[in-house]
Amino acid sequence: MKLELRNRKKGKITITIVLGLVCFVLLFIMFMQFKTVEQTDITSIETMRESELQTELANWKTKYTDVDKKLQEVKEKKQEYEETVNNKEEASAVADKELTEVNKVLGKTDVKGEGIVVTLSDNERSHINSDDLLLLVNELKIAGAEAISINDERIVTISDIVDINTTIIKVNGQRLIGPYVVKAIGNQKYLESGLTAKGGYMDNMEDNQKSMKIEKQRNIEILKYNDELKLKYIEVK
């Protein structure tokens, strides 16, 4: 009787130890697994699949063409300056041209071109808020928009879009109220399809019962940034 009890006790201890060990090993393996998964670098080209590689290749090709085009432009400009080095009047014209280009990208000139006009308006069910506009501007940039304005406030590098309350949104420090007319210059087709893609921006707005209208236009005029663009803190290195 006693012996049997002791045997039983011994058996129990063995089982406990074995179970403990098994659990430990299992846990150890699991952690190792997690670690391997965590360490995989998803931005590395080594781990890309075929479709990703294709996209990557197309990406580099486009970038190459863009840089090539820019390089020719820069060379031309340089030559223009070279040719006018002894003629201040002509040099001035060349500088004016270059300055206009820089100012165009800065948002300091009025611009025109093809594009789309998106109108977001408040309705009884839902208000337009700053996030709607922030995401819209980002979507338009994804689709290659070159110039964007909201109720004639030009979006420049330092533009912010914030809520004041449910009906007022501040852009570039100016208070705006709905309807918000967002103009974007760029490829009409890309701009429109970027917004109307299935599950995209427009679908989302509809799901949230927000009013949105898109209009393609051949000739859109976008006004320049109203304020002076003055930077206090940055230095050129």
Add this chain to the structure above:
Amino acid sequence: MKNKKVISIVLGGMCFALTLGICIQIKTVTGSNSIVGESNRENDELRAEVLRYKERYDNIYKDLERAEKELEKERQNATQNNGDLEEKEEAIKQGNKMIGMTEVTGPGVIVTLSDGKKDTSTVLNASDLIVHDADVLSVINELKNAGAEAISINDQRIVTTTAITCDGNVVRINNEKVGTPFEIKAIGSPEAMEGALLRPGGYIKEYLEADGIHVTVKKVNNVTIPKYNGVINWEYAKTIE
């Protein structure tokens, strides 16, 4: 006796579940590895092509940088000794600084956003622990609201046409893949920017930290922000004279 049986069954069940879990894990990992492995061989050609184009791009980009320097010199040459022209030259330089075509330095803040390290089993939605494109977009917007003059994310300069998109589990900025942790550098008033970011009710306090995302904001006397590493070629927008 009955008690023992119950315990055995429970233990057996648990062991079974654990083993099953591990088997699934191993299968997933080896499965994904084998796909990568196969395509590794099949796609070697494609991979080499990508690398070749990347190299061509790097080379021509260096040419462009050289040409831009030469242009600057030539412009200076053509505009010197004339007050009116020198003013224009300065305006072009300042403009290039603002559109992101030159490297800039100044006081500011460095913000890092990293995915939450919290145990995923304790949150309802593991996606909350990940930094998303919209999070980056909102933080950038708050920095601009606080007067940021130049911003970069993991050394990608934010220019007027910069879009931030989601691409699987990474974020694309200027069409370049960017992963966590996100290091956002901004030049401007360090106090104003830090204050705005960390204010109660701000995006960081209200959403990011509440979701378990790890955020740090550091004020710095001098931060360097690289130039835009792409080119700006506008095809559609024309200046109205």
